[in-house]
Amino acid sequence: MCPRCVGNDWPREITGGDPLATPFLQHFDEAGWSRDGVDAVVCTHLHVDHVGWNTMLENGKWVPTFPKARDLIGRQEYEFWRTYDDEAQRTMLGDSIKPIFDAGLVQLVEPDHVISPEIRLTPFIGRTPGHVSVMIESEDECAVITGDMTHHPCQLAHPDWMFGDSDPEAAVLTRLRPFAEWADQPILVIGTHFAAPAAGHVVRDAAAFRFAV
Ligand SMILES: [Zn+2]
Known part of the structure; x- marks a missing residue:
């Protein structure tokens, strides 16, 4: 919650x-x-x-x-x-x-709406039919506010773990693709439901990922 x-x-x-x-x-x-x-x-x-x-x-x-x-x-x-x-x-x-x-x-x-030159929405469908996350890019720095495309860092290690997603299959794919894109990149991931400290980086770890804060 x-x-x-x-x-x-x-x-x-x-x-x-x-x-x-x-x-x-x-x-x-x-x-x-x-x-x-x-x-x-x-x-x-x-x-x-x-x-x-x-x-x-x-x-x-x-x-x-x-x-x-x-x-x-x-x-x-x-x-x-x-x-x-x-x-x-x-x-x-x-x-x-x-x-x-x-x-x-x-x-x-629309799910890819541009709010300003620095802030845009990006669709991560699956949690709900129109779920979006928020991408922020400014002065060569990048961050993402996850919304509910993930609820807990444990889903980095287990992207297939569900949390009442409206379309479970789509939700898993929705997590896997960005986790792979964000891994080992200077992208600050701000987990909306993560416990403090809620901001960190995705790191590749064996066949999956982990959250480094
Ligand atoms: Zn929520």
């Missing part, structure tokens, strides 16, 4: 039915950011632990947490979940996604 992205005040199944009350926004302020200063938010996919902070509870109403941001959501990801027959998913769409649509903040994008 990635509780930072579940958001506060939701009685979600993933939090055991109890709403979270984390100091995420306080930490956000202390780090020198402001909610109004965020100009883009990327949803790598539309799972409950990745969309919660799209909105926040204010005077009993769910409002955009980042009111001046474009909210980038994959078109094929949204189209899949929009009609998905699941009560929990419908609830999530209603309170984490609909308010940002209503506020005119959502931009539905």
